[in-house]
Amino acid sequence: MRHNKKFNHLSRKKAHREALLKNLTISLIMHKRIFTTLAKAKALRVYAEPLITRCKTDNMANRRLVFSYLQNKEAVKELFGVVAEKVAERPGGYTRILKTVHRLGDNAEMAMIELVDFNELMLAEKAADKKGKTTRRSRKKKTSADAAPKAAAPAEQKAEAPAEPKAEAPAEEKPEETAPEAPAEENKE
Numbered sequence: 001m002r003h004n005k006k007f008n009h010l011s012r013k014k015a016h017r018e019a020l021l022k023n024l025t026i027s028l029i030m031h032k033r034i035f036t037t038l039a040k041a042k043a044l045r046v047y048a049e050p051l052i053t054r055c056k057t058d059n060m061a062n063r064r065l066v067f068s069y070l071q072n073k074e075a076v077k078e079l080f081g082v083v084a085e086k087v088a089e090r091p092g093g094y095t096r097i098l099k100t101v102h103r104l105g106d107n108a109e110m111a112m113i114e115l116v117d118f119n120e121l122m123l124a125e126k127a128a129d130k131k132g133k134t135t136r137r138s139r140k141k142k143t144s145a146d147a148a149p150k151a152a153a154p155a156e157q158k159a160e161a162p163a164e165p166k167a168e169a170p171a172e173e174k175p176e177e178t179a180p181e182a183p184a185e186e187n188k189e
Contacts, residue, residue, distance in 0.1 A: 008043045021047040026075045028095075029083060033114035041097045041113040052094045052115075055084040086117035 010017050020040070025048045027034050036044070051069060054062045058080050067076050087094050093116065100110045117123075 007046065008039055010039060010043060022070060024048075025051065026070055026072050028113065028115065029070075029075045029079050032118040033112060035100065035110060035112050037103075038097070038099060038109040038111040041111040044113060045095050045097065049092070049094055052079070052083065052087060053092070055079045056088060058084060083115065086115075090117065 010020065012020065021044060024034065024036065024040065024044045028044065028048060051066050054066050063076060063080060066079060067073070070076060070079075096114050096116050096119070098112045098114075100112055102108065103110050
């Protein structure tokens with residue numbers, strides 16, 4: 001029975017699974033982006049993110065602990081050097097999984113897993129999108145120059161009451177210009 005065994009075993013024994021995850025983590029740290037199956041990518045995220053959290057505080061204990069998992073000096077140096085600088089401000093979520101096309105041979109679900117802070121294209125797009133908060137409602141911005149004429153306008157309208165019908169007369173001419181077109185459309189029907 002497999003009670004309380006919630007992680008994915010990836011159809012491997014313990015030693016084989018740990019070796020796989022160790023090698024995938026080293027590749028992720030060195031290359032910043034790898035392509036693998038979706039199940040391996042999800043298992044890799046659970047394995048790699050605690051190690052990346054350790055690299056945020058650079059001391060001998062954390063270096064030794066990470067080295068005991070990875071057994072690769074270059075990967076540990078890269079993790080505590082380049083990667084630690086980028087993830088220093090991030091509270092978590094260091095990796096991103098993006099699904100890609102299915103593999104041709106066995107139709108397995110493929111995915112790309114990458115370190116979030118190293119995707120330059122998405123960082124550039126995010127910086128461009130941070131123009132400001134948008135809303136679905138339209139807002140009319142009022143300035144002090146717009147507010148003053150509106151306050152004075154009712155007093156002027158009372159004084160110029162006879163002048164308003166003259167302004168409406170040209171507006172009535174416009175519908176007359178379109179009136180001959182309407183019977184032409186009715187004739188077409």
